[in-house]
Every structure is written in C-alpha cells, then in structure tokens.
Amino acid sequence: MLARTADSLFWLARYMERAENTARMLQTGHRMASLSRSLGNPGNEWWSTLVATGCAPGFEARYGTQEPTARDAIHYLARDPENPSSICSCFETARRNARAVRTALTVDMWEALNETWLGARAFGENDFEPERVVTFLDWVKQRSLLFHGAYANTMLRNDAYWFTELGTYVERADNTARILDVKYHVLLPTVDSVGGTIDYSQWRAILRAVSALRSYHWVYHDRLQPWHVAELLILRPEMPRSLRYCMSQLTHYLALIADNYGGRRGECHRLAGEIDARLRFGRIEGIFQGGLHEFLTDFIEDNATLGRAIAEFYLIA
Numbered sequence: 001m002l003a004r005t006a007d008s009l010f011w012l013a014r015y016m017e018r019a020e021n022t023a024r025m026l027q028t029g030h031r032m033a034s035l036s037r038s039l040g041n042p043g044n045e046w047w048s049t050l051v052a053t054g055c056a057p058g059f060e061a062r063y064g065t066q067e068p069t070a071r072d073a074i075h076y077l078a079r080d081p082e083n084p085s086s087i088c089s090c091f092e093t094a095r096r097n098a099r100a101v102r103t104a105l106t107v108d109m110w111e112a113l114n115e116t117w118l119g120a121r122a123f124g125e126n127d128f129e130p131e132r133v134v135t136f137l138d139w140v141k142q143r144s145l146l147f148h149g150a151y152a153n154t155m156l157r158n159d160a161y162w163f164t165e166l167g168t169y170v171e172r173a174d175n176t177a178r179i180l181d182v183k184y185h186v187l188l189p190t191v192d193s194v195g196g197t198i199d200y201s202q203w204r205a206i207l208r209a210v211s212a213l214r215s216y217h218w219v220y221h222d223r224l225q226p227w228h229v230a231e232l233l234i235l236r237p238e239m240p241r242s243l244r245y246c247m248s249q250l251t252h253y254l255a256l257i258a259d260n261y262g263g264r265r266g267e268c269h270r271l272a273g274e275i276d277a278r279l280r281f282g283r284i285e286g287i288f289q290g291g292l293h294e295f296l297t298d299f300i301e302d303n304a305t306l307g308r309a310i311a312e313f314y315l316i317a
Contacts, residue, residue, distance in 0.1 A: 003314065003315055003316060004100075005101050005104055005160075006159070006160075006163045006314055006315055007311070007315040007316075008097040008098070008100045008101040008104075009097075009101060009104060009160055009163045009164045009167065010163050010164070010166055010167040010310070010311075010315060011093070011094075011097050011167060012094050012097040012098050012101075012113075012164070012167065013151075013163075013164045013165070013166075013167030013168045013171070014167040014168070014170065014171040015090040015091075015093045015094040015097070016090070016091075016094045016113070016144060016147050016148075016168075017144070017167070017168050017171035017172055017175070018085060018090050018171050018175070019087045019090035019091055019094070019140060019144060020140060020141055020144035020145075021171070021172070021175035021178075021179070022053060022077055022078075022085065022086070022087050022090065023078075023087060023137040023140040023141055023144075024137075024141070024175075024179065024209045024210065025049055025052060025053050025077070025175070025178070025179060025182070025209065026049065026074065026077055026078065026133070026137055027134065027137050027208075027209060028049065028179065028182065028205050028206065028208070028209040029045050029046055029048065029049030029073070030070075030130070030133070030134065030137075031205045031208070032045040032048075032201075032202055032205055033045040033046060033070060035201050035202070035205070044066075044067055044068070046068045046069070046070055046073035047066055047067065047068055047073075048182055049073060049077070049182065050068065050073060050076070050077070051182070052178045052179065052181060052182035053077060053085065053178065054085070054178070055076065055077060055083060055085055058076075058082075058083055059072075059073070059076050059083075062076070062080075062082065062083075063076075070130040071129070071130060074128055074129075074130060074133050075128060078128055078133065078136065078137075079123075079128055087120070087140055088120050088121075091116055091117050091120050092117065094113060094117075095113055095114065095117045098110060098113050098114075104160050106150065106151070106154040106155055107154075108150040108151075108153075108154045109147065109150045109151050109154065109155070111150075112143070112146045112147045112150040113147055115143075116143040116144075116146075116147065119139070119143065120140075123136055148168070151164055158260075159257060159260055159261075162253045162256050162257050162260075163257070163314075165249065165253045166250060166253050166254070166257075166310060169246045169247075169249045169250050169253075170246075170250065170303065170306065170307045170310070172241060172246050173243055173246035173247065173250075173299075173303050174300060174303050174304070176210060176233055176241050176242065176243060176246065177243060177296045177299050177300050177303070178296075178300065179206060179209050179210060179233075180206060180229075180230065180233050180234070180292075180296060181292075181293060181296040181297070181300075182206075200223075200224055203224045203226060203229050204224060206229060206233075207224070207229060207232075210233065210241045211241075212232060212233070212239065212241065215232070215239060216228065216229065216232055219232060219236065219238075219239075220232075227284055227285075227288060230284055230287065230288070230292060231284040234279070234282075234284070234287065234295075235279060235282055235283075235284060243279055243299060244276075244279040244280065247272065247275050247276040247279055248276060248280075250272050250276070250306070251269075251272045251273055251276045254268060254269050254272050254310075255269070257314070266309070266312075266313040267309045267312075267313065268306060268309035268310045268312075268313050268314075271302070271305060271306045271309055272306055275299075275302055275303070275306065
C-alpha cells in the first residue's frame with residue numbers, strides 16, 4: 001500500500017472518531033452545566049470542556065476570554081470552520097481524506113461518510129442553540145456508529161483495514177483520557193462536595209459520555225465510586241473505550257502490519273508495547289497514589305508521541 005493511501009485512511013478514521021468524541025464531550029459539558037445551574041454550583045463547565053478537548057487555546061485566541069458562554073463554546077466545538085477539531089470541520093476533513101482514497105473504501109463506507117457530511121451541512125444556526133444542540137449531538141453519535149459499522153462489516157481484513165483501525169484507536173485513547181481528566185482535574189470538587197450530589201452526578205455524566213453507565217453497574221454492582229470509574233475507563237480490558245483496550249488493539253494491528261511488510265519494526269512498535277504493558281500490569285491504587293491527573297497527562301503525551309511515531313514509520317513517503 002502507498003504511504004499516502006495509508007495516511008488518508010489513518011486520518012479519515014481519526015477525524016470520524018474525533019467528531020464523535022467531541023459530541024460526547026459537548027454532551028458532558030451540557031449536562032454538567034445544567035446540573036450546576038440547578039444546584040447553584042459556581043464554576044464554568046464550558047471552559048472545562050474546551051480545556052479537555054484541547055481547544056481552549058484556539059478559543060481564547062478567537063474570543064479573548066476564559067469565561068465562554070454556552071452559545072460560544074457550542075459554536076466553536078460544533079461548527080466553527082476556524083476550529084479544525086470542530087465536529088463539522090472533522091467531517092469535512094474526513095470526507096477530503098476519503099475522496100483521496102475512494103477506491104480503497106467500500107461503497108457502504110463512502111455512503112455513510114458522504115451522507116453524514118451532507119447531513120451536517122443541512123443543520124441550521126438555530127439547531128446549535130444550547131437548548132436544541134442535544135439533537136445534533138445525538139445525530140453525530142448515530143452517524144459515527146453507522147460509519148464504524150460500515151467499515152467493520154464490509155472492509156477486507158487487510159492493511160487498509162488495519163490502518164483504519166490504528167487511526168480509530170489512537171484517537172479513541174486520547175479522547176477517553178481527556179473525558180476522564182475533565183472531571184478529576186478541571187472539575188475537581190471542593191472537599192465539602194466530594195461524595196455529594198454534584199460529585200456523584202458529574203461521575204455519572206462521565207460514564208454517560210462514553211456510554212458506559214450500564215457497563216459500570218454490570219462490572220461493579222455498586223453505586224458510583226471514583227476509583228471504580230477510573231479503573232473501568234483505564235484498566236478494564238473488556239471495556240471497548242478503556243485505555244487498556246485501545247492500546248491492546250494498537251499493538252495487535254501494528255504487529256499485523258509489521259508481519260505483512262516483512263517483519264520490520266520501528267519506534268512505534270516499541271512505544272505501543274511499552275504503554276500496553278504499563279496498562280496491562282497497572283493497578284488503580286498505584287495510579288491514584290501517583291495522581292490520576294498526572295497519569296492521564298502523561299498518557300495523553302505518550303499517545304500523541306505514538307501517533308507521530310506511526311506516521312514517521314508508515315505514513316510519510
């Protein structure tokens with residue numbers, strides 16, 4: 001496979017995954033902001049959401065404030081063309097990459113992606129108002145699931161599929177870490193509110209953001225506990241959005257690609273194996289003792305380094 005074809009598939013998958021996860025982050029911010037208003041809790045969950053998505057510097061440069069209104073934050077994360085990570089920008093970039101490798105896609109993949117791009121353009125300005133945006137965010141998640149189902153069920157299990165999976169799991173790992181970090185660090189409650197209604201509801205919002213609330217109760221049979229939520233999203237191998245699951249998939253597909261191309265391995269294989277081992281043998285007690293925020297920050301940096309290493313080894317011609 002040509003490096004430019006692999007690159008387009010990798011980034012196509014990353015941007016489709018990013019669109020979905022931005023929608024999930026926006027829903028989390030929306031729920032937390034609504035909860036804070038109802039309980040009279042001070043704070044700016046919209047700024048927290050911008051920080052967690054990595055879009056805070058761009059927002060501040062554009063609007064000149066760290067106190068965004070709900071309308072401005074939603075506009076910037078959902079549809080602002082000047083934000084390359086906004087949902088609509090992600091769909092635009094994903095479609096551009098798909099057009100570059102149209103013959104490498106199945107008909108179902110292209111139709112799912114193209115219809116999503118057209119559908120996003122059909123939403124009007126009023127659809128992004130704070131009281132109405134949830135409908136759009138639910139639509140984004142449904143379209144992302146349709147795209148993932150299309151490629152999971154129609155692509156040949158060859159290098160095109162493997163590079164698509166690499167893009168998906170690099171992006172998913174990054175976003176799971178960011179979603180978890182927005183609660184523990186940016187929205188860290190005061191000592192008086194730990195274990196209270198706000199704290200409990202925020203942890204519940206985090207689980208809902210990754211569609212894991214029912215999975216949590218299935219695994220733990222207990223009320224929400226912060227260390228259990230963190231363990232589920234970091235270390236549980238059966239949770240498809242956990243950091244451990246994402247890394248196990250990355251090491252698996254990197255090994256398949258290496259074997260398919262003569263067994264040659266590079267820095268990306270070493271990094272993926274190292275991160276995977278750290279998660280495979282890690283314990284949540286040790287993570288909390290060292291600081292959950294510090295652990296997540298280090299993971300986000302390591303995952304970004306891994307993404308660059310994959311690009312340097314496989315995707316740059």
